[in-house]
Amino acid sequence: xxxxxxxxxxxxxxxxxxxxxxxxxxxxxxxxxxxxxxxxxxxxxxxxxxxxxxxxxxxxxxxxxxxxxxxxxxxxxxxxxxxxxxxxxxxxxxxxxxxxxxxxxxxxxxxxxxxxxxxxxxxxxxxxxxxxxxxxxxxxxxxxxxxxxxxxx
Amino acid sequence: xxxxxxxxxxxxxxxxxxxxxxxxxxxxxxxxxxxxxxxxxxxxxxxxxxxxxxxxxxxxxxxxxxxxxxxxxxxxxxxxxxxxxxxxxxxxxxxxxxxxxxxxxxxxxxxxxxxxxxxxxxxxxxxxxxxxxxxxxxxxxxxxxxxxxxxxxxxxxxxxxxxxxxxxxxxxxxxxxxxxxxxxxxxxxxxxxxxxxxxxxxxxxxxxxxxxxxxx
Numbered sequence: 001x002x003x004x005x006x007x008x009x010x011x012x013x014x015x016x017x018x019x020x021x022x023x024x025x026x027x028x029x030x031x032x033x034x035x036x037x038x039x040x041x042x043x044x045x046x047x048x049x050x051x052x053x054x055x056x057x058x059x060x061x062x063x064x065x066x067x068x069x070x071x072x073x074x075x076x077x078x079x080x081x082x083x084x085x086x087x088x089x090x091x092x093x094x095x096x097x098x099x100x101x102x103x104x105x106x107x108x109x110x111x112x113x114x115x116x117x118x119x120x121x122x123x124x125x126x127x128x129x130x131x132x133x134x135x136x137x138x139x140x141x142x143x144x145x146x147x148x149x150x151x152x153x
Numbered sequence: 154x155x156x157x158x159x160x161x162x163x164x165x166x167x168x169x170x171x172x173x174x175x176x177x178x179x180x181x182x183x184x185x186x187x188x189x190x191x192x193x194x195x196x197x198x199x200x201x202x203x204x205x206x207x208x209x210x211x212x213x214x215x216x217x218x219x220x221x222x223x224x225x226x227x228x229x230x231x232x233x234x235x236x237x238x239x240x241x242x243x244x245x246x247x248x249x250x251x252x253x254x255x256x257x258x259x260x261x262x263x264x265x266x267x268x269x270x271x272x273x274x275x276x277x278x279x280x281x282x283x284x285x286x287x288x289x290x291x292x293x294x295x296x297x298x299x300x301x302x303x304x305x306x307x308x309x310x311x312x313x314x315x316x317x318x319x320x321x322x323x324x325x326x327x328x329x330x331x332x333x334x335x336x337x338x339x340x341x342x343x344x345x346x347x348x349x350x351x352x353x354x355x356x357x358x359x360x361x362x363x364x365x366x367x368x369x
Contacts, residue, residue, distance in 0.1 A: 047279045052194065130232055134191035140280045141189035151279070153297030 008054035026087030029079035034090075036075035044136065047117070048150040051126075051133035060122035064115070069136075073114040077107050091149035099146075106143040113139045161335045163250070165218040167346040172335055177180035179266070180201050180315070186191050186306070192284040201357050204270040205264055208353035209346075216345060219277070220249055233257060245327045258316060265308045272302040274361065285361040291369045 024032060043065045049055040051061055080103075084095055096103045113136045120132040164172075170349040178199050185196035226248070239246055241334030246252070251259055275290055275298035285293050295302040323329045 044281055137281050140188040141278070144280070145189065150294050150303060151299055153293070153300035 006108070011070040011112070015020075019126060024079070026081065026083035029081055029084045030092075033076040033079035033084075036072050036079075040069055040072045043072065044133075044140075045119070047129075048133055048137070051130040057124075057126050061123070062121040062124070062129060066118040068119040070111075070114040075110045076106075078098070081150050091151070093147050096147050103143070103147055106147070110136070110139040110143060143148055162338050163220050164338050165221055165346075166342045167209075167213055167217060167350075168221045168341055169208055169335055169338060170342070175203065175266075176207055178206070183242070183306075190276065190281075193278055197282070197284065197303075200270050200273045201361050203266060204360075205350070205353045205357040207267050207270065208356055209350045212349045212353065213346065216349065222253075223256075223260075225249065226251035226253075226259065227255060228253040236292070243327065245323065245329055251308060255319070257320070258312075259282070259309075262312050262316065265305065265312050269302065269305050271307055272298045273307060274298075276302050285365045289365060 023029075034128050046055070046071065047062060050057055080092065080096055084090070085092060086095060113132070117129075117132040117136050120128045182196055182199045182203065185192040185199065213221055219225055232253040233256075236246070240254070248255075250256070270279055274284040274286045276295055277287045277299065279299075283295075284298075287298075290298075323331050
């Protein structure tokens, strides 16, 4: 098998991890979803800075970040399994499990909006980017409002 | 106090303008803060404007027309208590400025709002928006400030409700209309007030724009 095949196989395997890997134990699911959210926050932050004019518009960079964000956005959903309400430190609210349909709908909305953002970023239109970034922003805060415990300093 | 100005001409224009701008901005901040997400950009701008207004009002409390000055309305606890007793008996002695209880309410309101504005500068929403000074402090401080910002908004709400209840009590129970004096009055906006307002705005600009840049 040549290297190209290997690389492709490896990439596919990585892409499919959430779907095919054995379900990680609750503790690790919490760790994984937190990692995804952290990276989402980072990539989204730079997109937001561009959309709001704090950083110069750069189509390639925006596209890279938006595509990465859209991929990352698909990860957390798979890691709110059984026992992940308390297997490690988490600010996930119990309502996630009692109002699961609502939670899933908000999660799907976020996945959908980040997908739209990736598409818009490829177009390179600043006004459209601003709108798409605001839509993602809203989908984040709508879910946080209902399902994330407020921080206590 | 030999001469009590007639109700309706107590407050100079800067005090009245300050008051109503503050009303609009506090309501706007409340709504945009609750809405979250992209509204937080407006929420922050509104907060900066509030901080500038408060800084101006504090300065005006020393330099304004006599009724606007802290020295005209800050009275000791004894006077405040005596006034509270009078109100409880259904009387409300005329004051040439804020009454002895209201004066402390003004200080409390300014302090609570100021605290809200300052904590806001240091916090973030844990996703896309952060106050202008959040980047130059530790995350622990950011969280602490966010917590305080969140808790203190209840004090803001409480102070606003208390204020409205007091005004309503004056209106309906003591048959005194205090709102009129906050609307009507002299139309002169002194140059000194403009200068102080500009200085207050410049000070806030320095804190939210220049300071984070120079610290980065």
